Amino acid sequence: MTGLQIHLSIYDDEKQLLIGLQRGDNDACTCFVKQFAPLVYTQAMRMVNDPDEAESILQTTFIKACAKIGEFEGRSGLSTWLYRIATNEALMFLRRQQTPRVSIEKVDETVQPGDMPHNLNAWPIDPAHQVLDGEIRAQLELALVELPENLRLVFILREIQELSTEETAITLGLSISAVKVRLHRARLRLRELLADYFNSEGDAQ
Amino acid sequence: MIKFDPQNTAECLDILSQMNQYVDGELAAEICHDLEQHLSECQDCQVVFDTLAKTVKLYRSLHDTPLEMPTGVEERLLKRLNLN
Ligand SMILES: [Zn+2]
Numbered sequence: 214m215t216g217l218q219i220h221l222s223i224y225d226d227e228k229q230l231l232i233g234l235q236r237g238d239n240d241a242c243t244c245f246v247k248q249f250a251p252l253v254y255t256q257a258m259r260m261v262n263d264p265d266e267a268e269s270i271l272q273t274t275f276i277k278a279c280a281k282i283g284e285f286e287g288r289s290g291l292s293t294w295l296y297r298i299a300t301n302e303a304l305m306f307l308r309r310q311q312t313p314r315v316s317i318e319k320v321d322e323t324v325q326p327g328d329m330p331h332n333l334n335a336w337p338i339d340p341a342h343q344v345l346d347g348e349i350r351a352q353l354e355l356a357l358v359e360l361p362e363n364l365r366l367v368f369i370l371r372e373i374q375e376l377s378t379e380e381t382a383i384t385l386g387l388s389i390s391a392v393k394v395r396l397h398r399a400r401l402r403l404r405e406l407l408a409d410y411f412n413s414e415g416d417a418q
Numbered sequence: 419m420i421k422f423d424p425q426n427t428a429e430c431l432d433i434l435s436q437m438n439q440y441v442d443g444e445l446a447a448e449i450c451h452d453l454e455q456h457l458s459e460c461q462d463c464q465v466v467f468d469t470l471a472k473t474v475k476l477y478r479s480l481h482d483t484p485l486e487m488p489t490g491v492e493e494r495l496l497k498r499l500n501l502n
Contacts, residue, residue, distance in 0.1 A: 243501050250492055251484035258485055268491050272498050279499060324435065330466045340476045350483065353476055372477050397438040404466070404473040 224248075227291055234282045246275060249292060253299045259369050260303040262358050270306065274299040296374055300384060307362065322391050328401045332408035356406035360399055367392055368399035429456060433463050441471050 224230040224244035233241025250271060257270035277298050285294055338349075357365060370381045371392070382392045433456050439445045440453055457464045496502045 239501055242499060243496065246492065246495055246499065246501065250495055251487050252482075254487050254491060255484040264488060268488075268494070271491065272495055275495060275499060330434070330462075333462045333465050335465050336469055336472060338472075340472050340479070345476070345479060345483070349476070350480070353480060354485070357477075368477070372474065373480050375478075375481060393438070397435075400438065400441075400470055400473060403477070404470050407473055407476070408469055 231282075231285070231287065231291065234279070235285075242279065245278075245291075249295055250275070252292060253295055256296055256299050256369075256374070257303050259354070259357060259373065260300070260366060261306055266306055270299060270302045273302050277302075300370065300374070304366075304385070307366075322394050324394065324398055324401070328398045330401065330405060330408075332405055332412060334408065334412045336408065336411040338411060352407070352410050356403050356410070359406060360402055364395050364399040364402065367395040368403070371396050372400075427460075427462070430460060430463050433457070433460075434466065437467055437470060440467070441474055 224233055224241055225248075230241055230244060230248075234245055253274050254267055254271045257267040257274075258264065261267055261270065274295060278295055285291070289297075357368070360368065366385060367381060367387070370376045370384060371378065376384065378389055378392050378396075381387070382389050385392070387395075433453055436445060436449060436453055440450065445453065457467055493502070
């Protein structure tokens with residue numbers, strides 16, 4: 214093992230990492246990137262579903278994080294803080310992309326007929342008793358991308374980023390009830406997409 | 419494939435609208451009791467509940483499961499930050 218690796222490993226500890234970052238230590242920065250870049254990239258990718266844009270969000274997020282690391286107070290974890298920056302970058306990109314969304318916002322704050330469960334077969338797998346294999350994981354990501362953006366964003370923030378309903382509402386500029394309805398709709402839609410996958414995967418019943 | 423038919427299952431629709439909160443454990447106790455009663459008598463709703471809960475569980479596990487970054491992404495990021 215080389216000296217460099219031994220030196221870097223002290224930054225596995227988040228406190229040490231933060232001290233290193235705030236001191237402007239390059240090794241700390243490199244560790245910071247290696248540890249968190251995949252998570253930030255993934256977050257961006259799930260939100261915008263575009264690899265080039267996800268990479269650009271990743272870069273902007275780290276540039277901003279490094280510039281503002283002195284202001285980081287450590288009230289949340291480093292990853293939470295990074296996610297917040299990345300989320301805002303992704304939202305800015307999506308807003309730039311979009312033609313007026315006002316009309317879309319109005320109509321969908323109730324469960325729609327298309328959200329109703331159709332596939333009523335039980336699933337052959339129990340995720341609680343199973344390590345996720347790569348194929349199921351890929352399937353989860355695919356289903357996520359199929360959700361309309363307004364449902365997907367709520368679902369990602371609430372369920373995957375584990376923000377509260379209130380935090381999600383503030384981040385997306387939505388009412389609490391809109392967040393709840395969209396989360397419900399997103400779950401139902403994803404359930405349907407996964408049901409079709411799991412039922413075609415498992416042995417015929 | 420079976421269709422969730424609102425014609426003969428008005429109660430099922432009610433149950434469905436409460437299922438989200440039920441999955442999150444946010445439903446008031448009395449309503450929980452009625453819902454559980456219905457689930458024990460209605461196989462369709464039982465399956466929807468069960469698979470909805472599994473869906474949520476599966477996605478929550480993605481929280482700390484990053485995608486693999488395409489080749490070059492990390493390298494370009496380090497370069498952007500003048501770290502190599
Ligand atoms: Zn029912």
